[in-house]
Amino acid sequence: MKIVMVSLDTLRASRLGCYGYGKPTSPHLDRIASEGALFEKAFAADIPTEVAHTGIFTGKVGLTTGVVSHGSELAHLPKSAEWMPSLLRAAGFATAAVDNLYQLKEWFARGYRYYINSVGGNRWIDGRTVNDLALPWIEQHRDESFFLFLHYWDAHTPYLPPESYVPDFYEAGRDPYDPRNRSMEGAYNHAAYPFFKHHHYDLVGPVTDSAYYDALYDAEIRYLDDRLKELDDGLERLGIRDDTLLVLFGDHGESLTEHDIYWDHCGLYDQTVHVPVIVRWPGRIEAGRRVRGLVQQVDLLPTILEAVRREAPQGIDASKLADPAGLDGRSLWPAIGGETEGTHETVYLSECAWQAARGVRTDRYKFIRTYDSGPFRRPPRELYDLAADPEETVNLAESDPERADRFERDLNEWVRRTLGGREDPMERQLSQAGLPFRRRIEQILRGAGLDWEEWRRDPRRERFDRAASRGN
Known part of the structure; x- marks a missing residue:
C-alpha cells in the first residue's frame, strides 16, 4: 500500500x-x-x-x-x-x-x-x-x-x-502597468503594505x-x-x-x-x-x-x-x-x-497571525468574532447568510442580533468545552506576545522611523517608501 x-x-x-x-x-x-x-x-x-x-x-x-x-x-x-x-x-x-x-x-x-x-x-x-x-x-x-x-x-x-x-x-x-488604472491603490495604501512591499510587489513590478x-x-x-x-x-x-x-x-x-x-x-x-x-x-x-x-x-x-x-x-x-x-x-x-x-454540522474556525478571530461555519451561516483586527478594520462581530450572500458582503450582526448572540454563545461554549479548564492559547498569545504578523510590521516600521499607530491611521505607500529610503 x-x-x-x-x-x-x-x-x-x-x-x-x-x-x-x-x-x-x-x-x-x-x-x-x-x-x-x-x-x-x-x-x-x-x-x-x-x-x-x-x-x-x-x-x-x-x-x-x-x-x-x-x-x-x-x-x-x-x-x-x-x-x-x-x-x-x-x-x-x-x-x-x-x-x-x-x-x-x-x-x-x-x-x-x-x-x-x-x-x-x-x-x-x-x-x-x-x-x-x-x-x-x-x-x-x-x-x-x-x-x-x-x-x-x-x-x-x-x-x-x-x-x-x-x-x-x-x-x-x-496593459498591467497602465498608469490610468488605479485598481491597485487599495493594496498599495494598506496598513500591511510594508510587509508585502518586497515579496508581493517589488518582485512582480510596478503593476497598476x-x-x-x-x-x-x-x-x-x-x-x-x-x-x-x-x-x-x-x-x-x-x-x-x-x-x-x-x-x-x-x-x-x-x-x-x-x-x-x-x-x-x-x-x-x-x-x-x-x-x-x-x-x-x-x-x-x-x-x-x-x-x-x-x-x-x-x-x-x-x-x-x-x-x-x-x-x-x-x-x-x-x-x-x-x-x-x-x-x-x-x-x-x-x-x-x-x-x-x-462529518460535521458545524465547523469552528480560528486564526491568530494577522488578526485574532474565531468563527462558526454552518451550512447556511457564518459568524465571526474578532478580538484583535491587527492592520485591518473589522467590526467585533460579523454574521452572514451564505445562502443569500455567498461572498459575505452584508453583515447582519446588528440587524439580526438575536441570531448573532446565539452563534456567539455557541462559540464561547465550544471554546470552554474544548479547553476543559486549560488556558486559552489565543489569550496567552495576545497578552504575552501579540499578533506575530503585526509585530513584523512594527519592526519594519521602526526601521523606517515610523510609529505603528500613526501609520495605521494614515497608511500611504509614498509615505512608507520615503521613510524607508531615508532609513537606508
Missing part, C-alpha cells in the same frame, strides 16, 4: 474547475477528482500554514493542541502528541517527506525516516523541485508500503509563474491593474496542475498508481482583494477557509463521488488510519493504528460511501 499525501499550499477551492471555476486552471486536478471523491464543503479550521498542518497531522484543532498561531515563539507541540507520520512509521511504513515546514517548527520533521528538505538558496520553492526530489524516492521505494508527504508552494505569493502560463488568464492587449495579480495566481495554479500531472504520470509509469491512496488538500485558500485582503490568506471568510480536498484510491473509492456535507482538514488523519486498517497491507501492523484519543476529526469513509452527507 502506498499513501501519497499532497499539501497544495494557498490553493483556493473556488479557483479550480472541479469546484466550478470557468478558467482552465486545473485540468489534471479535475481529472483526479473525476476518478475519486471530491469534498465540496471542506474547511480549514485553523489558518494559516503552521496551524493548519499541525491540525492535519494530529487530527486535532488548534484549541486542542494549543497551537493556534502562525510564526509564534510561544507555540509548542509536546513530543508526546500523536503524529500521523510517527504512527505510520511505527506500523511498518517507510515514511518520507519533501517539505520545508521544518524551517518553521521542528515537529514537522517528526516520524519521517527520510525528510528531504526542499528549501533552497531562495525563499521560494518551485513544484518542479519537489518532483525532482520526490520521483526518484518513489522509484527507489516502489516495492514497499510507504507514506510520502509532498508540499507544493506554487500558489503562494510571490506569484511568479513562467510567462507562457499568463496569457490564458489575462486579457490580450490589456489588480486583475493582473489575479491572473498570476491562476497561472500559478495551472503551473502547479502540470506538476501534479508529472507526479501522477510517474506513479503510472512505475505501475503503482492503482495501489496508491492519493490525498490532496489545500492548507488554506487565498483572498484576492476581497474583504480588504490583498493576495494573502487571513480572515475567516470562505475565500481563505474553504479548501479543496480530493481523495483517489482506484478500486476502493467510487469514481466521481461528490460529498456535499461539511468536513474539515482534521478528518484526514482518522480517514488515513482507517484506510490502512481496511486494506491490512502485508508487513504492516494495523493494530498500531487505532485512532488516537481525543481526536476532533472524524473518518471521511462514511461520507465517501454515501452513508452520511459529511
Whole structure:
C-alpha cells in the first residue's frame, strides 16, 4: 500500500474547475477528482500554514493542541502528541517527506525516516523541485508500503509563474502597468503594505491593474496542475498508481482583494477557509463521488488510519493504528460511501497571525468574532447568510442580533468545552506576545522611523517608501 499525501499550499477551492471555476486552471486536478471523491464543503479550521498542518497531522484543532498561531515563539507541540507520520512509521511504513515546514517548527520533521528538505538558496520553492526530489524516492521505494508527504508552494505569493502560463488568464492587449488604472491603490495604501512591499510587489513590478495579480495566481495554479500531472504520470509509469491512496488538500485558500485582503490568506471568510480536498484510491473509492456535507482538514488523519486498517497491507501492523484519543476529526469513509452527507454540522474556525478571530461555519451561516483586527478594520462581530450572500458582503450582526448572540454563545461554549479548564492559547498569545504578523510590521516600521499607530491611521505607500529610503 502506498499513501501519497499532497499539501497544495494557498490553493483556493473556488479557483479550480472541479469546484466550478470557468478558467482552465486545473485540468489534471479535475481529472483526479473525476476518478475519486471530491469534498465540496471542506474547511480549514485553523489558518494559516503552521496551524493548519499541525491540525492535519494530529487530527486535532488548534484549541486542542494549543497551537493556534502562525510564526509564534510561544507555540509548542509536546513530543508526546500523536503524529500521523510517527504512527505510520511505527506500523511498518517507510515514511518520507519533501517539505520545508521544518524551517518553521521542528515537529514537522517528526516520524519521517527520510525528510528531504526542499528549501533552497531562495525563499521560494518551485513544484518542479519537489518532483525532482520526490520521483526518484518513489522509484527507489516502489516495492514497499510507504507514506510520502509532498508540499507544493506554487500558489503562494510571490506569484511568479513562467510567462507562457499568463496569457490564458489575462486579457490580450490589456496593459498591467497602465498608469490610468488605479485598481491597485487599495493594496498599495494598506496598513500591511510594508510587509508585502518586497515579496508581493517589488518582485512582480510596478503593476497598476489588480486583475493582473489575479491572473498570476491562476497561472500559478495551472503551473502547479502540470506538476501534479508529472507526479501522477510517474506513479503510472512505475505501475503503482492503482495501489496508491492519493490525498490532496489545500492548507488554506487565498483572498484576492476581497474583504480588504490583498493576495494573502487571513480572515475567516470562505475565500481563505474553504479548501479543496480530493481523495483517489482506484478500486476502493467510487469514481466521481461528490460529498456535499461539511468536513474539515482534521478528518484526514482518522480517514488515513482507517484506510490502512481496511486494506491490512502485508508487513504492516494495523493494530498500531487505532485512532488516537481525543481526536476532533472524524473518518471521511462514511461520507465517501454515501452513508452520511459529511462529518460535521458545524465547523469552528480560528486564526491568530494577522488578526485574532474565531468563527462558526454552518451550512447556511457564518459568524465571526474578532478580538484583535491587527492592520485591518473589522467590526467585533460579523454574521452572514451564505445562502443569500455567498461572498459575505452584508453583515447582519446588528440587524439580526438575536441570531448573532446565539452563534456567539455557541462559540464561547465550544471554546470552554474544548479547553476543559486549560488556558486559552489565543489569550496567552495576545497578552504575552501579540499578533506575530503585526509585530513584523512594527519592526519594519521602526526601521523606517515610523510609529505603528500613526501609520495605521494614515497608511500611504509614498509615505512608507520615503521613510524607508531615508532609513537606508
